[in-house]
Amino acid sequence: MRAIDRHAWNNGWRNWHPAEKLLPAFGLLLLTLVQPPLTTGPLVLASLVLAMVGGAGVPLRAVLGMLLAPLLFLLAGIPFLAVSMDFSNGLAFQFSAEGWRLALSTAARSLAAIGCLAFLALTTPLTDWAPLLRRIGVPAGVVELILLIYRLIFIFVERTLTGQRAQQARLGYSRFDRSLKSLGLLAGNVFQRGLAQARRLEIGLAARAYDGELRVLEPERALSWPRLALAMGGVGLIGLAGGMLARGSP
């Protein structure tokens, strides 16, 4: 989590206007969903990995790391799409060509979509989403809530992991029942300290004339129309290529 967040804040495209990254990424996500995944999927994934590693300078390891967790889900779920189960007379399993195609195209779509997710996560800090959320009509109060949660998450996760390490050092996880007890105490403790933190933050913010609204000055970033046009052109090209490949293949 720390690693993903660090890349989001420190990649080569960090200072680009968020729209220049969000719009193309969503464009590719849309392509992945509407076009035949077996042809478009690999194109989208390859171009995104290229953009992240070659363009924004995110290390390949970080990209692969981000793909790992969903990959486990795919490995567990995909084979079962290919297997058909029939219990009309007894229990019978069988592979079907159709099942395989479904499994493959689902895997391709999923990997390409995960590529889009990884691109968003690794090139754009979560806080850059705020203007977009406001624009699509999320209430200002809820956007403030989201930004505040982002800040607190790091404090709480840090505390939780430190706490767990401290418990481990005192053999709190040496047996199953102890583990359960340790975890329960830790969670209760983090909750209690979390609410206390909220109260202290209220005091701290009151000292800075907090009136219920958490407004801050957004950084000024000019939208580069040429860059956006170029990126959207790229998306269009991938869509076109994907469409042609799909028509060419049986």
Added chain:
Amino acid sequence: MHIAEGFLPPLHALAWTGIALPFVVISARRINRLMRQQPQIKLLLAAAAAFAFALSALKLPSVTGSCSHATGTGLGAMLFGPSIMAVLGAIVLTFQALLLGHGGLTTLGANVFSMAVVGPWIAYGLFRAARGVNLPLAGSVFLAAMLGDLATYMMSAGQLALAFPDPASGITGSFLKFLGVFGPTQLPLAVIEGLLTVVIVNFLREYSGEELQSLKFLPETLAVEARS
């Protein structure tokens, strides 16, 4: 259980987003109104969501040896009520997608519906019902947390089954298939989460009476169980 990004076919992804959206919008309106009436609630809710996220970073001792995480669905529902959980859950799930790569944006609707709507409502309903028939607190909490977790898992399996019906045995067959695939990790996880939630609630009642009291603006939740 997070359905991975892109796993659901487009129409299903869209449909689940459409189904989850009203719950989230109603919840957001309620939260927005609460925050305007009492500004300090904003900080409290933020702390609650960050707590739920931190909980999902905890590794659970798992019988099967695989790496599993708590969901906090049941605990959240009992602490804050299901109508608040829809937005908190949606925010936490979005953060999990963008900070951890768990779940995704296209499957956000499906995941929000199973984990931030169905799970919390089942857990909350069971908790109220169990307390209503005078079951002891620990038992009620255990049942609510465990069955809330199971309901979430079954909902996810159902979503997958609807998307990928078995050519031979249809949706039923597919549902059983997906229950079978994820069952070995999800079933023990639900029991563990139930036990864990009991330990947490006991701790909170014992040591965090004041914090629970501060949630009193949420009626019908664990706040009423606080020892004063």
Added chain:
Amino acid sequence: MTLPLLAARNLEYHYPGGIRALRALDLKIDQGRKLAILGPNGSGKTTLLLHLNGTFRPTQGAILLDGHAVAYDRRALDCWRSRVGLVLQEPDDQLFAATVEQDISFGPLNLGLSEAAIRERVNEALAALEISQLAPCPIHTLSFGQKKRVAIAGVLAMRPEILVLDEPTAGLDPEGMNHLLNVLQQRCETGATLVFSTHDVELAYAWADEVALFHQGTVLHQGEATAVLANRKLLAQAHLRPPLLLEVAESLGVSQDRLPLLRTREAVLALLRGRPQF
């Protein structure tokens, strides 16, 4: 005699549940002075500081700003807090925004300034704490010392007349501490008034003009730093010992009236070097 800028008169505060945190407390803060509130941990210093900007409302007694008892309605509080800036001990209790510059802009925005003025103040505060290079950085990646500077910058950007700091040097390394004291010294030279709480007698001796000796929820005595810190009887009541530099100077036979000149390590070392070797 001039009126104190900010004062507490017969302050009494009970926490919910009846715990008496402050009792019969008097304190006065004069324009342009550096006041140390000196006492052991858990003696109620933080509770007092939270009264100085109206976060807590006294059970009895009053806080006086410019000689008038302050009111606790929204408008009075806003005006009060724009004049008295409070920096908490734990920076995470005060920082909430994602990046450094966003967080610092929070206070000036609440003052209702124009965007240009806000940017100017943010840059000024960044420069004053020498953290301009951190401006676009996310707060959760900063070290404790850096967060502390950001918290102070966030308060300085509101340009308060009185700066109140709770244990400002706690958790800082020697370099961080020196840096902080330099920044605060510059504030004082431009006319700001400074109040800080500490349990460190050496810091109070080296740095404060005045000391208010704090013990069990009340001010035992307020006076010139050297006079208070040389008074062993008073210090013992607060479970404190005189600062080492002062004891060294005294044992070298320096008279009471010359003590204020010997408040730095350099001055005392120079005095030692001037003496015959042992």
